[in-house]
Amino acid sequence: MTTTNGTTNGSAAPHRLWANGPSVPLTTPFVAGGEEVDHEALAKQVVRIAKAGLGIVLLGTTGEASHMSHSERKAATATARKALDDAGLTDVPLCVGTGGGSLKTTIELCNDAAEAGASHCIVICPGYFSFAMGRDKTAILGFFKGVFDRSPLPVMIYNFPGAASGIDLNSDDISELAEHPNCFGVKLTCGAVGKGQRIATYTQTPEYLARRGNSLKASTVTGQFQVLPGFSESLLPTLLGRHTGCITGTGGIIPKTVRKLYDTAVKGLQGDSKALSEAVDLQEKVAAADWISIKTGVQGTKYALDTYIEKNLGGDWRSPLGPLTPAVKEMIDVDLKPFMEFEASL
DSSP, rough: OOOOOOOOOOOOTTTSOOEEEEEEEEOOBOTTTTTTHHHHHHHHHHHHHHHHTTTEESTTTTTTTTGHHHHHHHHHHHHHHHHHHEEEETOOOOEEEEOOOHHHHHHHHHHHHHHTSSSSEEEEOOTTTTTHTTTTHHHHHHHHHHHHHSSSOOEEHHHOGGTTTEEEEEEHHHHHTTTTEEEEEETTOOHHEEEEHHHHTTTSSSHHHHHHHHHHHSSSSSSEEEEESOOTTHHHHHHHOOOOEEEOOGTSSSHHHHHHHHHHHHHTTTTOHHHHHHHHHHHHHHHHHHHHHHHHHHHHHHHHIIIIOOTTTSSSOOOSSSOHHHHHHIIIISHHHHHHHHHOOO
């Protein structure tokens, strides 16, 4: 498939609503050897996940954004938007990772994403100079506020200490950032359920909502402030803790299972005891599958997609990610098998 040139297709629409629920950080499929993006496979992934009812997060950690050039990232975004539109999914939001090593670079990536058709973006704190500014909250918060001020798209905070050289925002920091009218949520890949509950409680108070409503008159942000764990292993308990969904790489492998867990959990937490019992059982399945996904990493996710969904759908990866090991293959082929079979039954 001829690669897109990355120019805008005119479909960027910041008014698209980011709804509560689960989303998937898609892999970026590369052709054998990892030299080029496989745009045809990427388009298939995007449509598959959207049709399963999960949100699309492109070019995050799972998407190997840090391994890609600016032009590749823009082209991938344009491919995803075109795939959604061509499938009749024109109302589906498209959130794109636009984190860079500096404020200037991050804004450039935000502009690229908007031009290519993204509706939202997600930004991680730059980690290279963590030894110098890792504890400098003025610098860190200033970076995010600078992004919010200058991004043409609504911005989600991506709090992932493991990918930001240990920089970890606390609930006070994120609640302060949540006051900005161009910040629409936070992804918490830090495993801190209590942190998320504190943020969710803060952003659901009448006082916050009143301030939010007033500030939104001049903002592109719509919908509830999103508080999203970066895993699905804790989706049910975090929903009890006022979180609004999750962003889960496991959803790329078993999207219907994750969607069913979310829908059943919401129904159960609204008072349906039978649904709650079913949600507990589903959460046990998803937690087990999520742990396999975490242990096998990007390579395991791509292998699972290629082996059990469609050949070359996951594609290759780029160095410095290492080769697929026999242990990873075994975990996918043996340990993940019952969860793939359950997914196929839905």
